Amino acid sequence: MYDIIGDVHGQASHLKKLLVEMGYEKVDGTYSHPSRKAIFVGDFINRGAEIRKTIWIIRSMVEEGKALAILGNHEINAILYHLKDKQGILMVKKPSKNYLALYKTINEFALNPLEWKDTLQWLRTLPLFLDLGGIRVVHACWSEEAIKVAKTIYTEGRIKKSVFRTIHKKSEDEITKSVWLLTKGVYLRMPADLRVRNNKGVTPRVVRMEWWDSPENKTFEELSFESKFTLPQYTVPKEILAKTYPYPEDAPPVFFGHYCRGAGPLIVKGNVCCVDSCVTGSGVLTAYRWDGEQQLSAEKVVQIKD
Numbered sequence: 105m106y107d108i109i110g111d112v113h114g115q116a117s118h119l120k121k122l123l124v125e126m127g128y129e130k131v132d133g134t135y136s137h138p139s140r141k142a143i144f145v146g147d148f149i150n151r152g153a154e155i156r157k158t159i160w161i162i163r164s165m166v167e168e169g170k171a172l173a174i175l176g177n178h179e180i181n182a183i184l185y186h187l188k189d190k191q192g193i194l195m196v197k198k199p200s201k202n203y204l205a206l207y208k209t210i211n212e213f214a215l216n217p218l219e220w221k222d223t224l225q226w227l228r229t230l231p232l233f234l235d236l237g238g239i240r241v242v243h244a245c246w247s248e249e250a251i252k253v254a255k256t257i258y259t260e261g262r263i264k265k266s267v268f269r270t271i272h273k274k275s276e277d278e279i280t281k282s283v284w285l286l287t288k289g290v291y292l293r294m295p296a297d298l299r300v301r302n303n304k305g306v307t308p309r310v311v312r313m314e315w316w317d318s319p320e321n322k323t324f325e326e327l328s329f330e331s332k333f334t335l336p337q338y339t340v341p342k343e344i345l346a347k348t349y350p351y352p353e354d355a356p357p358v359f360f361g362h363y364c365r366g367a368g369p370l371i372v373k374g375n376v377c378c379v380d381s382c383v384t385g386s387g388v389l390t391a392y393r394w395d396g397e398q399q400l401s402a403e404k405v406v407q408i409k410d
Contacts, residue, residue, distance in 0.1 A: 114152025
């Protein structure tokens with residue numbers, strides 16, 4: 105059976121507490137459970153104060169067969185930031201805001217450049233999704249179309265650098281769009297002439313959407329998957345609706361992170377669960393202990409707090 109663990113973001117102390125709470129023990133330097141396996145949904149770097157230690161815990165568990173892990177958008181940004189072209193020149197010339205969170209990770213490895221290089225190579229061995237038959241795991245959004253593409257780019261036990269060069273250079277390529285859909289999800293982008301004010305007095309230009317249901321005839325608040333603010337209760341114009349990926353009720357339970365659900369809820373549908381409880385904001389790290397059930401239960405959620 106599996107314990108699906110949300111975005112850790114460099115919070116190694118929280119991770120160790122959560123593992124111990126769930127009955128994992130440190131044996132020969134690696135946390136393990138006699139009858140269960142952990143699954144990490146990505147985003148284990150950046151933000152926290154123990155990034156190197158977090159990577160060490162997760163990597164050792166994966167390499168010893170005690171855990172599985174997938175890539176999140178933060179790991180992909182780390183790979184892209186250090187990506188070089190065929191002439192050995194860094195491809196990211198002017199880092200965008202997507203790379204700002206990465207500096208904390210880079211600083212932690214400043215005195216250990218070879219370790220960081222090895223870590224980046226290890227990250228490329230991680231897949232973009234897991235389909236284990238009884239359950240599915242992805243960082244942000246499960247799309248059958250994007251999954252088909254992802255299957256073609258994970259070859260020989262890793263994702264090759266040529267794939268990341270495509271992601272960096274070709275924003276409209278099928279590979280690029282599929283990778284970002286799996287790791288960043290679906291967004292509602294507001295047109296320039298539409299201003300929607302949230303409860304904090306801010307007019308967001310982009311809103312993370314509920315990807316697992318049809319968006320038609322929903323209000324801005326019903327459509328959004330943001331736990332940090334609320335949006336107006338009037339219907340979203342169909343002209344600006346983005347494509348979603350309705351998840352069948354009879355499909356295997358799917359688990360994901362990414363959305364920072366500090367205010368919950370985490371189980372948003374009988375077979376759909378977000379395990380990201382925003383550890384760097386709420387101080388809460390979450391796991392779901394799956395034991396074969398098709399309908400998920402809040403009783404199976406485990407959380408540790410500061």
